[in-house]
Amino acid sequence: xxxxxxxxxxxxxxxxxxxxxxxxxxxxxxxxxxxxxxxxxxxxxxxxxxxxxxxxxxxxxxxxxxxxxxxxxxxxxxxxxxxxxxxxxxxxxxxxxxxxxxxxxxxxxxxxxxxxxxxxxxxxxxxxxxxxxxxxxxxxxxxxxxxxxxx
Numbered sequence: 001x002x003x004x005x006x007x008x009x010x011x012x013x014x015x016x017x018x019x020x021x022x023x024x025x026x027x028x029x030x031x032x033x034x035x036x037x038x039x040x041x042x043x044x045x046x047x048x049x050x051x052x053x054x055x056x057x058x059x060x061x062x063x064x065x066x067x068x069x070x071x072x073x074x075x076x077x078x079x080x081x082x083x084x085x086x087x088x089x090x091x092x093x094x095x096x097x098x099x100x101x102x103x104x105x106x107x108x109x110x111x112x113x114x115x116x117x118x119x120x121x122x123x124x125x126x127x128x129x130x131x132x133x134x135x136x137x138x139x140x141x142x143x144x145x146x147x148x149x150x151x
Contacts, residue, residue, distance in 0.1 A: 001059040001124070004049045008071075011064030011108035014027065014116065018062055018070045020030035021117055029059065029117065046074035053102055054080040061103040062120070072105040079144055082137075083111035090120035092119040 003049035007015035010032060026124055032048045046141045049061035053075075059130035061083075063071035068085040075083035083103035084095035087110065100144045104123050105114060128134075 002028045002030065003060045003062060003124075004032045004052055004060065005032045005060045005062045005064075006045035006049050006071075007064040007108065008037045008045060008066070009034065009035065009037050009064040011106070012037040014064045014108040014113075017113060018116065021120060024124070025121070027124070029031040032061075043074045044069045046071045047078075049103065050075040050081045050083070055077045056080075059102075060124075062106065064106045064108050065101060066107065066109045067106040072103075075103045075105065079148065080131075082140075083124035086123070088115070088117055089118060089122055092123045092127055096123055097129045098136075100128040100133070100137055135144065 005018050005022070007014050019029045019031055033045055046063050049063055052058045053061050063075060063083070065071045069119045072083045075081050081097055081103055083105050084099060084101040085105040086092040086095055087107065093105070093133050101123070104120070
C-alpha cells in the first residue's frame, strides 16, 4: 500500500517511527512533513494527506498530533476521507471493519510506541466487512454529496 504520514510538531518523533515501521512492513511510506520538530500548524499537514486520499493518489493516510483530534477534524472536511481517531486495538480494528477508515489519526502525547505499532498493524491488516456497514457508508456518501459546495 501507498501510505502518507504527516504530523504537527508534537507528532514529529512518532511520525518518524511510523515511517520506519511502514517500510519494515513492506509498504510505500510517504513523508508529508514536517521536516523537523519546529512548531507548525496541524491543518497544513492534514490537508496534504486528505487531498491525496480524496484524489485516490494514495491508499491510506496516518496523521499524528498531540491528541489526534485536530488532525481528524481537518481530514474529515474533505470528500472521500473517512478519518478516525483511534486509541486502542479495538478502535483501530472497528474503524476498518465497520467504517472502512482510510485515515488513521493518532495521539503523540497519549499513546506509547508499542501500542501505536500494534494499532497500525491491525488497521492495515483489517478489511472492511461490507454488509450492513456498506449500506451505512453509502448513506454517508450521500450526505457528503448533498453538502458539497457548488463548483
